[in-house]
Amino acid sequence: MLFTTSAWPTHYFSLVPIGWALQAAGHDVRITCAESQTDTIARAGLTPVPIMDGLEMTFASRLARYQRALAAGGPYQPGSILHPLTCEPLRRLANFDLAGYRAAHREANLDRMRVSCDNVVAHARAWRPDLILHDPQNVEGVLAAALTGVPAVCNLWGFVGTHETEPGLGIVTGDHSDSFPRYGLPEMTADMITRVIDPCPAGAPPMTTAERFPVRYVPYNGVGHAPDWVRAKPADGRPRVLVSWSTALSRVYGQHSYLLPTILDALSKVDAEVVLAATPADLERLGDELPSGVRVLVGCPLRLILPSCAAVVHHGGAGTTMTAVLAGVPQLALTFEAEQAMQGRRAVAGGGGFQQDGTEATAELIRDQVTALLTAPRYAEAAERLRAEALDRPTPAQLVDDLEKLVG
Template sequence: MRVLFTVSDWPGHWSAMVPLGWALQAAGHEVRVVCAPSQEEPLARAGLTAVPVLDGWDMAFQGRLQNYLNAGKDLWPYPEPPLHPVTGEPLADLADFDLGGWFKENVPVLSERARRSTDAAVGFARWWRPDVQVHDLVSIEGLLLGRVLGIPSAVHLWGPAGTDEHEPGLTLVPVDMSRSFERYAVGEPGFDRLTHVIDPNPAALAPALLGAERLPVRFVPYNGPGAVPGWLAELPERPRVCVVWGTSVSEMFGEVSFTVPKVVEALSDLGVEVVLTLTGADRDRMEGELPDGVRLLERVPLHLLLPHCDLVVHHGGAGCVMTALAAGVPQLALTNGVEQRLNADRIAAAGAGLGLSNAAVEVAQIRAAAERLLRDPAHRAAAERLRAENEARPAPADLVRTLEQLAARQPAAVGGAHR
């Protein structure tokens, strides 16, 4: 069986798909991943074969653009304006970026890039003739191929956000800049015609879907390659708290969102061991500022650390949320964006964590929330329940059999009129 993965330009969007790719390959199936050139190296490190033919929008730009649009709707949480969507530099005022003028000047270029991207994806798929397709939630090419190819197709969720979300400011349906759905005569882009959704969420977090069949799967964390640090086998003398801060937060929300110094200060009074996982510029910001009991790491996969922690503090990203869930660790999420807040709210509703708005949070609030999560056994018990629910779900190897059955019901076809 040939299985085509189609992914967007951000590892956090497709990392949840990696264990399924491994399972398919271990079962003897061929897997190819249609992606942008920027994802070729991360996919190779994950052991998957990339097809780097896409040329769509940069995801960091899309995130900053969404923040700019949200600021115009009073959905931006900070008193400072968001970053310039294109340059990533701070704006003094929203009026300093001429959105209409920029689009008027750049839409022809963006549309042509999008056309090349979607046409390249269709061209490769028609040549390779996959039996099944799996794509991430915001991959416009994946959404398109599911209709053009006439083969079974499934979207793979990366966390608690589903296909039927109505949070103001949350836009998950990808933009069809080249009008590819019209050009291939397959209707309008949207999630309403999805037939299968691979859902890694335990029942307590299961998001709403637009009528598609839910294919449950166990969330198996993949946070990149790495090695187990030798000190991790040593039993800590005090509770261990892991602090995770993704580089994407500063890249999309600016330096004003970098709350790690506040977190370190808040935890310093709780008698805990603190493990910071930071990379790049975020790591540089913390050099020379670490008190006793704080360890600074770089590029240690999160799934290796969290099973040995008593609490994780993070920015609310789905990768952190789901990895902590799989480890059975209580979570404190300091959120910036709408999806991050959605993730935090659903973990809190399940009793396994708490969420605070990063834009307004103070040291005392972080300290009180961390202390509550460390001392109240109900949160640990809820986190353990989520871990147990996750482990009881079908493994990726079981999902392979489901995809095999879907492929067997419908022979591969490569139709779709191209105009």
């Protein structure tokens, strides 16, 4: 079984339990990846094959946001778009020389993408897998499957599918390197993805035209451990509220998207135990803005802390959203991009929380909505119903049977 993954770690995380299930069933699993993913994959007990390349993901996201703003040609709020190279807010779009950047780097960037495609194709032809499993933003797996004639399955990482109709929700990025035509194939489109592994509860399906292989989402948020106090609810009887925030968001959307100080200020006035799942960079950045009384967790996977929580505040990332669903925890998703917003909306559509535009999130709004999650039973009841739906999906071990039948 050959897995191919994009260079964003959380996209790869959702593949891990499926890899474990396949290995436990006796199958040989390899994961082609970028060099930067090697240790992350190996620590999960799976076999990395670091032969892929491409643009760094936050840079690619900044460049894409800049190009969309330039193409829109409409009113532009100074500072809302970051310089793709320096991350500094742009007062004018003209302050980044897109034509000059393309002249200097476009061909080299495309060559990196072409080499990545060629490497995965060569590995697939030499190793001859029986199945290729890829994520929505990985074109190499789709290409290799088409050229070797083996079945391909796209692994969705959350509530957003391959054929969403809302603007900005095109998570299938396409082949910018023209590698499909180089190999004599039509240009890649989302319609080339004909099978998806769908980890979502039946009542909140992601949009896709592909055949669905339902599976229960099994949370994996990296390796780590939890201190003893995490395993039990607060001894003083107060509810526990978890705060988890993206470390990469501000490198794409700017400093205004770093809402941790606002969130922590809001929760300091809520009668709850507040736990911050933080990175060392978060703690350095917060400095004196970290309120007293906030319990800090560094390196603790969310799946270990969420079951003891009464609510979670986060940025709408698929991993956090889906882990909270499986824990049955009401959510407040404060989102900045279209994919995050859809993750949040679908997760709380049954009444298990709130999704808000992060640019409009004030301390008062956060405080009021978290208070509602903690005091109105209907939110916890809705989150528990969604959890029951999620648990009703086939396990990864049962998914192995479906994949084996697909291989024949």
